[in-house]
Amino acid sequence: MDCIFCKIINKELNSEILYEDNKMIIIKDIYPKANIHYLAIPKKHISTHMDIDYNDQELMGYIHLVINKFTKEKGINSYKLVMNCGYEAGQRVFHIHFHILSGQKFGEV
Numbered sequence: 001m002d003c004i005f006c007k008i009i010n011k012e013l014n015s016e017i018l019y020e021d022n023k024m025i026i027i028k029d030i031y032p033k034a035n036i037h038y039l040a041i042p043k044k045h046i047s048t049h050m051d052i053d054y055n056d057q058e059l060m061g062y063i064h065l066v067i068n069k070f071t072k073e074k075g076i077n078s079y080k081l082v083m084n085c086g087y088e089a090g091q092r093v094f095h096i097h098f099h100i101l102s103g104q105k106f107g108e109v
Contacts, residue, residue, distance in 0.1 A: 005041050005095040019070050024063055026070055026100075035103025036076065040067050047094045049085035067100060076102045 007013040009025060018038060019026035029037040042059055046052055052060060071079055079102035084091040 003045060003095050004093055005097065006045055009041070009043050019066070021066070023059060024066060026066075029099070033099070034080075034101040034106075036079075036101065038070075038100040040070075040098040040100060042096065046096045048091065049083055049096060052096070063098065067098065071100065071102075076100075078102060080106050 004013065008015045008017075008027065015030075016028040017025050018028065022043070024040060024042050026038050026040045029039050040063055042063060044056070044059060046056065067081065071077075079100050082099040082101065083096065084099075
């Protein structure tokens with residue numbers, strides 16, 4: 001598989017990993033769109049949000065709980081959580097991931 005996130009997870013590519021367990025990692029984004037920009041990535045390869053199925057319920061809930069704990073530990077009390085789904089929506093790496101954006105004021109959506 002030629003997925004950059006799978007290569008990071010498998011330690012084939014270097015990245016600044018800020019959190020890791022057996023289900024997910026959190027890394028710094030190398031092209032930040034905010035003063036603080038992290039990516040929360042499941043280790044299971046799922047291409048897009050549309051590919052999540054009922055077998056992934058526990059994993060999706062787990063990711064949100066870890067993001068909550070991680071941001072609290074980092075002292076981040078306000079952030080935008082974004083997942084792009086599909087190329088036209090801005091997804092460039094086809095392995096689901098959540099953008100954790102903070103450190104500045106954002107407009108309303």
